[in-house]
Amino acid sequence: MGWRLPLRTAxxxxxxxxxxxxxxxxxxxxxxxxxxSAVPCHLHIFPILKRLQSxxxxxxxxxxxxxxxxxxxxxxxxxxxQMCFIPEESTNSVPCYRLLSTHGDLLDPSSINELDxxxxxxxxxxxxxxxxxxxxxxxxxxQGRISxxxxxxxxxxxxxxxxxxxxxxxxxFSQYREPGVLMWxxxxxxxxxxxxxxxxxxxxxxxxxxxxxxxxELNYLTVSSPIATQVPQAVGAAYGLKMDKKDxxxxxxxxxxxxxxxxFHAGMNFAAVLGAPVLFICRNNGWAISTPTSEQFRSDGVxxxxxAYGVRSIxxxxxxxxxxxxxxxxxxxxxxxxxxxxxxxxxxxxxxxxSTSDDSSKYRSVDEIEYWRTRxxxxxxxxxxxxxxRWWDDENxxxxxxxxxxxxxxxxxxxxSKKKPGLSNLFEDVYDxxxxxxxxxxxxxxxxxxxxxxxxxxxxxxx
Amino acid sequence: MxxxxxxxxxxxxxxxxxxxxTQTAAMxxxxxxxxxxxxxxxxxxxxxxxxxxxxxxxxxxxFRCTTGLADKFGKHRVFNTPLCEQGIVGFGIGLxxxxxxxxxxxxxxxxxxxxxxxxxxEAAKFRYRSGNQFNCGGLTIRxxxxxxxxxxxxxxxxxxxxxxxxxxxxxxxxxGPSQAKGLLLASIWDPNPVVFFEPKWLYRQAVENVxxxxxxxxxxxxxxICTGTDLTVVGWGAQMAILHQACxxxxxxxxxxxxxxLQTLIxxxxxxxxxxxxxTGRLLVSHEAPITGxxxxxxAASIAERCFLHLEAPVSRVCGLDTxxxxxxxxxxxxxxxxxxxxxxxSVRF
Numbered sequence: 001m002g003w004r005l006p007l008r009t010a011x012x013x014x015x016x017x018x019x020x021x022x023x024x025x026x027x028x029x030x031x032x033x034x035x036x037s038a039v040p041c042h043l044h045i046f047p048i049l050k051r052l053q054s055x056x057x058x059x060x061x062x063x064x065x066x067x068x069x070x071x072x073x074x075x076x077x078x079x080x081x082q083m084c085f086i087p088e089e090s091t092n093s094v095p096c097y098r099l100l101s102t103h104g105d106l107l108d109p110s111s112i113n114e115l116d117x118x119x120x121x122x123x124x125x126x127x128x129x130x131x132x133x134x135x136x137x138x139x140x141x142x143q144g145r146i147s148x149x150x151x152x153x154x155x156x157x158x159x160x161x162x163x164x165x166x167x168x169x170x171x172x173f174s175q176y177r178e179p180g181v182l183m184w185x186x187x188x189x190x191x192x193x194x195x196x197x198x199x200x201x202x203x204x205x206x207x208x209x210x211x212x213x214x215x216x217e218l219n220y221l222t223v224s225s226p227i228a229t230q231v232p233q234a235v236g237a238a239y240g241l242k243m244d245k246k247d248x249x250x251x252x253x254x255x256x257x258x259x260x261x262x263x264f265h266a267g268m269n270f271a272a273v274l275g276a277p278v279l280f281i282c283r284n285n286g287w288a289i290s291t292p293t294s295e296q297f298r299s300d301g302v303x304x305x306x307x308a309y310g311v312r313s314i315x316x317x318x319x320x321x322x323x324x325x326x327x328x329x330x331x332x333x334x335x336x337x338x339x340x341x342x343x344x345x346x347x348x349x350x351x352x353x354x355s356t357s358d359d360s361s362k363y364r365s366v367d368e369i370e371y372w373r374t375r376x377x378x379x380x381x382x383x384x385x386x387x388x389x390r391w392w393d394d395e396n397x398x399x400x401x402x403x404x405x406x407x408x409x410x411x412x413x414x415x416x417s418k419k420k421p422g423l424s425n426l427f428e429d430v431y432d433x434x435x436x437x438x439x440x441x442x443x444x445x446x447x448x449x450x451x452x453x454x455x456x457x458x459x460x461x462x463x
Numbered sequence: 464m465x466x467x468x469x470x471x472x473x474x475x476x477x478x479x480x481x482x483x484x485t486q487t488a489a490m491x492x493x494x495x496x497x498x499x500x501x502x503x504x505x506x507x508x509x510x511x512x513x514x515x516x517x518x519x520x521x522x523x524x525x526f527r528c529t530t531g532l533a534d535k536f537g538k539h540r541v542f543n544t545p546l547c548e549q550g551i552v553g554f555g556i557g558l559x560x561x562x563x564x565x566x567x568x569x570x571x572x573x574x575x576x577x578x579x580x581x582x583x584x585e586a587a588k589f590r591y592r593s594g595n596q597f598n599c600g601g602l603t604i605r606x607x608x609x610x611x612x613x614x615x616x617x618x619x620x621x622x623x624x625x626x627x628x629x630x631x632x633x634x635x636x637x638x639g640p641s642q643a644k645g646l647l648l649a650s651i652w653d654p655n656p657v658v659f660f661e662p663k664w665l666y667r668q669a670v671e672n673v674x675x676x677x678x679x680x681x682x683x684x685x686x687x688i689c690t691g692t693d694l695t696v697v698g699w700g701a702q703m704a705i706l707h708q709a710c711x712x713x714x715x716x717x718x719x720x721x722x723x724x725l726q727t728l729i730x731x732x733x734x735x736x737x738x739x740x741x742x743t744g745r746l747l748v749s750h751e752a753p754i755t756g757x758x759x760x761x762x763a764a765s766i767a768e769r770c771f772l773h774l775e776a777p778v779s780r781v782c783g784l785d786t787x788x789x790x791x792x793x794x795x796x797x798x799x800x801x802x803x804x805x806x807x808x809x810s811v812r813f
Contacts, residue, residue: 171561205594214593221560222593226584232550233585236557236565243539243563244512250557262577266550273545274554429595430630432654435683435730 094303096347097327098317102376104384106322115322117391123164123321124386125400127156127379130180132404133189134352137196140412141210141356146196150211152177154319154351157378158283160184161324162346166251166332171237172220173230173252176211177283181253185218189407193415200418205425228258231267231280235341238271238278242339249277249335257288259302268309271341279331280311280343283318285350290363306343318346319378322385349376422463423449490672495665498640498673499528499605502647503566505677507536510564513651515541517551517568517605525570526607526666552578552604556586559601559656566651572608572660573617579625586656587631600654605647607663608636609701609751610788610797619788621700621752626658627729627761633657633682634728638703639669645680646726653682662701669704685732687739691721693811694745697736697762699725702749702798709803718811728758736762737769744775745810749798754782776813779806 070077099107106112134151141149152159159180166172172181179192191203195213198206204214204222214222221230221237234252241248258264259282271278282302286293299305306313312334316327324346331342349372353360360369386392427434427442434442449456493501506513515529515536521543523530533541544551548569555567569575575582582604590598610619626634635650635657637643643661650657662669688703689710698706703724710720721739725731740746746766748759763778781798789796 173557203594203596204592207594208592212592214596216593216596222597224585224588224592226580229553229581229585232553232581233557233560235550236554236559237561238557239554240512240558240561240563243514244561262547262549263553263581266545266547266553269545269547270550270554274542429591431633431730432590432598432600436733437730 088298090300090304093300094313094315094345096315096317097323098320099322099326100317100320100381100385102381104381104386104388106385111322111326114326117389119164120322120382120386121391123160123325124379124382124392126160126163126180126184127321127382128397128400129189129404130156130159130183131379132401132408133179133183133192136405136408136412137192137210138352138356140196145412145416146210148210148356149196150176150355151352152180154349154372154378155283155285156180157321157324157382158281158318158346158348161321162251162253162281162328162344165325165328167248169219169246169248170332171234171241171248171250173234173237173250174220174223175227175230175254175258175283176223176225177255178253179211179213182213182215182218182220185215185220187213187215187218187220188411190411190414191215193411194418197415197418198420199415200421201415202421205429206421207425228254228261228263228267230254231258231261231263232270234278234280235267235271235274235276238276238335238341239274242275242277247336249279249332251279251281253281253283255288256282256284256286256293256296256302257291258282259305260288260296268305268311268341268343272310275339276341277335277339278341279328279335280306280341281328282343282345283348284345285318285348287350287354287360287364289354289358290360292364301345301347303343303345311341311343313343313345315345315347318348319376319381321378321382348378351377420457420460422461424463488674488676491675492670493640493644493673494667494670495637495640495643495661496527496667498644499647499661500530500532501673501675502644502651503529503532504535505648506564506566506651507532507540509677512562513540513564513566514558515566515568516544516554518546518570519543520568524568526663528605528661528666529568548574548577549581552581552586552602555602555604556581556589556599556656559599560589560597562601564601564651565599565603567602567604569604569606571618571620571663572606572622573620575604575606575622575658578604582626582632582656582658583629587629589631589656591631598654599656602656603647603650603653603659604657605659605661607666608660609662609664610793611664612793613790614788615790616787619793621660621750621783623658623660623699623728623750624752624756624758624761627758629729631656633730634660635682635726636660636662636700636728637726638662638700638724639665640671641673642680642686642724642726644673645678646682648677649679649682652679657682660700664701665704680726683727683730683732685726685735686724687735688722688724689720691719691743693719693743694747694807695721695723695736695739695743696747696749696803696807697723697725698749699728700751702751705798705800706749706803708800709807712800712804713807716808718807720807725762731762733765733769736766740766740770741773744773745779745813746770746774747779747781747803747806747810749781749803751783751798753785754780755785757782776810779810781806 134153137149138151140146159178163181163184194201196210212223231252234250238250303313303315314327316323335342351373427438519525520529521533551567555565558565586599609621623634633655635646637646650659696706710722713720748762750759759780781803784796
């Protein structure tokens with residue numbers, strides 16, 4: 001049966017596993033689509049099933065019109081003489097898991113017992129760090145000090161909440177709007193700055209654009225620009241981890257736009273068929289540069305796609321760090337213990353421009369941005385929660401932000417004052433050893449630079 | 464179209480990961496398919512973290528190259544993937560990035576294009592872009608290529624030139640069973656991603672004695688198959704058999720051809736070709752792929768640059784036509800023996 005999601009969710013509700021919808025949540029859902037209801041589509045068509053539905057919804061679903069199973073190789077199904085097209089859209093949108101209200105109230109008070117105070121504070125500190133880093137790097141780009149930058153503003157909760165839920169040995173394949181994962185694992189502000197400046201301390205040797213971070217030590221695969229290429233790669237890595245019997249999974253991040261790439265399809269399908277322990281974390285922030293999701297797909301977002309691949313899936317409020325944390329923590333456990341992929345769609349909003357090369361006010365209203373920046377900010381939401389528990393106060397806040405600003409100024413200055421990597425780095429690492437043609441090209445380049453040194457940057461050592 | 468057995472020369476070229484000499488090595492009659500199968504078996508035996516996967520490889524492959532491997536090494540090490548080339552290569556990159564040996568199969572080279580992005584933007588740049596923090600050097604992509612008599616548009620292509628424009632990968636094409644085994648094992652163990660094209664026309668036609676041992680043939684090294692003084696003839700893969708016939712007939716006509724199998728297309732062995740052309744003063748390059756933008760152009764330009772004062776005739780290219788690969792017209796499209804022979808004669812007469 002291909003239409004079980006509403007039922008499964010209905011069961012969650014029956015068993016009380018879903019947090020009760022608040023007025024706030026219902027309002028939000030009703031904005032998107034109709035309020036969630038527990039009756040699957042075809043039950044409206046078959047009255048007999050509808051009768052069974054209240055007591056035994058799952059049996060009603062599996063015992064269809066005909067007991068005789070057919071022998072199609074493509075799928076074992078039951079027959080129906082009723083012509084029923086699966087509607088293109090469920091009346092029941094996949095619900096969005098949330099623990100914190102917009103005002104930082106815990107929606108399921110019992111979950112307070114599962115919360116670690118220190119972890120919550122650390123998550124908050126890292127979210128603020130990410131915010132401050134973004135603001136200062138963004139300004140540095142505007143001043144022409146670095147060539148390019150991409151902010152994470154509005155998506156701090158997805159970055160940090162998910163990172164906190166993973167083990168350090170889990171292998172991360174990110175898109176480019178997830179530096180918080182690397183930050184959580186210990187990548188320093190100085191290391192971020194070194195990469196953006198492409199100086200001699202950049203682990204990537206100055207070869208890639210800013211924000212294309214990577215760290216072998218921290219199990220964070222180097223970012224590349226092509227969208228979604230990392231998705232099937234994460235599946236391959238996950239398969240390797242499974243075969244090596246490692247207690248680890250692979251994690252891949254991508255945006256809503258990334259799900260339109262063929263590589264998303266490839267990755268989801270391979271992961272399901274090959275039983276790879278991989279987490280697919282989609283940051284559905286509503287925009288792929290200027291393209292809104294209404295021009296990206298017509299499905300009920302991304303979470304709904306998981307079931308079609310046989311991948312267990314959940315939708316979470318991406319501006320709620322605690323919801324993201326718990327969803328990823330549980331997903332990770334299922335992935336590693338059951339060798340299965342899990343899809344997590346985190347709904348959020350890209351508050352910043354797509355990048356420093358983009359002016360997003362050309363395609364969306366400033367009011368919309370302001371609304372999300374001021375009223376739906378994930379950092380402010382977690383702060384309200386912490387402060388209401390007296391785990392944080394204004395003094396802590398001021399100290400933290402001041403300290404971060406000082407640190408940022410210092411790392412920027414440091415990164416800026418360092419030399420670039422030597423010219424030989426242009427030719428190395430294309431292969432494991434430098435082939436003859438590249439040796440010759442290096443000599444030719446050196447000869448030309450030697451002859452016209454004034455026409456070349458002075459901060460690149462010629463070795 | 465039997466490939467001439469040239470094992471004495473092979474023995475000189477082979478250097479083994481394990482000690483190997485032609486005198487003591489056990490030989491076995493193998494066609495190209497069984498040589499490939501034998502190499503894969505050695506790879507799977509030698510490294511428990513090596514994997515073979517692709518469309519239909521589990522039951523033995525549509526060309527039987529992976530016969531028996533799933534039974535011997537298990538369904539988790541030799542397995543089918545969904546029908547999706549970009550997925551196969553992306554998956555292979557991820558597997559290799561974790562330190563595994565990933566041997567991916569693309570069913571026909573004609574269908575490698577969906578994986579072009581993964582090969583060009585990802586596999587080839589993986590080491591470079593990360594500052595050597597990560598690499599996918601354990602990846603080898605095997606794929607049958609070239610004419611097969613009736614393959615039409617999408618079972619005949621020779622897409623090697625597309626990949627030769629990509630720094631960071633290696634492109635390897637063997638001409639027969641012994642070379643296929645040695646070069647495939649070299650490609651599998653090479654710490655760089657390799658695209659390995661197998662001449663499917665020869666899968667069953669090329670039969671020779673192949674050493675049963677574990678050996679490798681060096682990459683980026685051309686092999687001089689027969690020496691000559693009048694003209695250097697360069698090719699690779701299935702075209703070597705055609706070139707061999709043309710050279711033999713040229714010899715009967717009194718023209719002494721030096722025949723060279725390039726074997727690795729990038730990074731290629733310029734020095735061997737250069738030395739040969741400096742001796743003969745003439746060069747002919749031949750491949751099945753269309754002439755415009757084919758790898759023959761790269762060889763012709765490089766050699767013209769390096770051997771300008773030694774050349775006594777323009778570099779000659781005998782290649783496929785600038786058309787899609789045709790069905791009924793295949794005999795006219797192909798760079799056949801007659802075309803090569805005429806070009807040999809024209810070059811010498813120039």
